[in-house]
Amino acid sequence: MSAIRITRAGPLATLQDAGRPGLLRHGISASGPMDRTAFERAGVWLGAAGATGIEFTTAGLGFVAEGSVSIAVDGGSFELSIDGEAKSWPSRALLSAGSIVDIRPGPAGNYGYLRFDREIDVPLVMGSRATSSIAGIGGLDGRALRAGDVLPLGATLPRGRGQHPTPATVADGPIRVIRGIHADRFSNAIRQRFVTDAFAVSPQLDRMGVRLADPGQVFAEAKILSLVSDAVVPGDIQILGDGTPIVLMRDHQPTGGYPRIATVVTADLDRFSQLRPGTQVRFAPVTVAHAEGLKP
Known part of the structure; x- marks a missing residue:
């Protein structure tokens, strides 16, 4: 063996x-x-x-x-x-x-x-x-x-014809998101700045979540940032009590008590996970119907 x-x-x-x-x-x-x-x-x-x-x-x-x-x-x-x-x-x-x-x-x-x-x-x-x-x-x-x-390692698996390894084409542009379940809890001004201002990937990232630096203090004036906990999913963007955005990843906790302003679409979550600390991030809103037709 x-x-x-x-x-x-x-x-x-x-x-x-x-x-x-x-x-x-x-x-x-x-x-x-x-x-x-x-x-x-x-x-x-x-x-x-x-x-x-x-x-x-x-x-x-x-x-x-x-x-x-x-x-x-x-x-x-x-x-x-x-x-x-x-x-x-x-x-x-x-x-x-x-x-x-x-x-x-x-x-x-x-x-x-x-x-x-x-x-x-x-x-x-x-x-x-x-x-x-x-x-x-x-x-x-x-x-x-x-x-x-x-x-x-177990026994060798029956082999098909593998493809020659080639580097993947890395997409660029904003990370696409759909409207979050708690988006209405934020003012119109904050929701607008969320998709016009730039954030950055912070060094605080792991399989549970990625904290974002918010140099423009988009969420500094946000209120009521604590809610009754309910279920969360990968890609949810929570806004913590101090105004820090955090994108939940594959090992996220089952429930969360902070408002979610948006959710990263599945097609862009892989790309987002590979962004290194310091990388600038912008978000672009899409409809649920549009998101369902996207491929990674």
């Missing part, structure tokens, strides 16, 4: 698969990859991939192959080397026993993905192997990966 042994991992490197949709009513957010499109692309490069892969952050990842295995990487823009030889990004490769893989920070993106031509042999929890940082379930003992971890 093949395996990989982790030699270096950042604090947010986790096992992820498609997640646990439909369990929010039980207090469990879906989790899954922060950039689902990049996660899926890595599987396409292989032709057939196990449902579970590794999500790593700008800290990168290092591991040693214990047995032969095919891998593919995608997401953001990182630097990859195998046995000391630089490789392109994104990429796929056949590793032999003892191969040393090193992934280092690159010029763009917060999250990268490593997929295998076989399943990572960890238990299913509530139908998924995805690590939930807030619930502490799934993945490897419900926690982030760390140096010394050994991930056993």
Whole structure:
């Protein structure tokens, strides 16, 4: 049986698969990859991939192959080397026993993905192997990966014809949003400035949420910023009691007690997750009907 042994991992490197949709009513957010499109692309490069892969952050990842295995990487823009030889990004490769893989920070993106031509042999929890940082379930003992971890891999999957890895075209422009359930609690002036003023991604980001810097103090005069808690979803933009906007992400809490002025459309949530701290962000309103027709 093949395996990989982790030699270096950042604090947010986790096992992820498609997640646990439909369990929010039980207090469990879906989790899954922060950039689902990049996660899926890595599987396409292989032709057939196990449902579970590794999500790593700008800290990168290092591991040693214990047995032969095919891998593919995608997401953001990182630097990859195998046995000391630089490789392109994104990429796929056949590793032999003892191969040393090193992934280092690159010029763009917060999250990268490593997929295998076989399943990572960890238990299913509530139908998924995805690590939930807030619930502490799934993945490897419900926690982030760390140096010394050994991930056993199952049998090689029947392979289709994989595609040659090519860099994705990164869209630009505003992040599209639909009107939030509490938008009417904000004045017309605040709602207008929300879509005309620029925000910035702050260094305070993780799988639960991304805080935004608000240099124009758009929400400084907002009132009644505490509500009875109700259900929230990925992409909801909450305005905290001190006026700080926070965009909820894949491991969001099940309920929230702050007003949501808007929700990032699903088609733009992957792109938003890859914006590094300091990146300027503008929001553009679209209708629900328009959002439903968009593709990532």
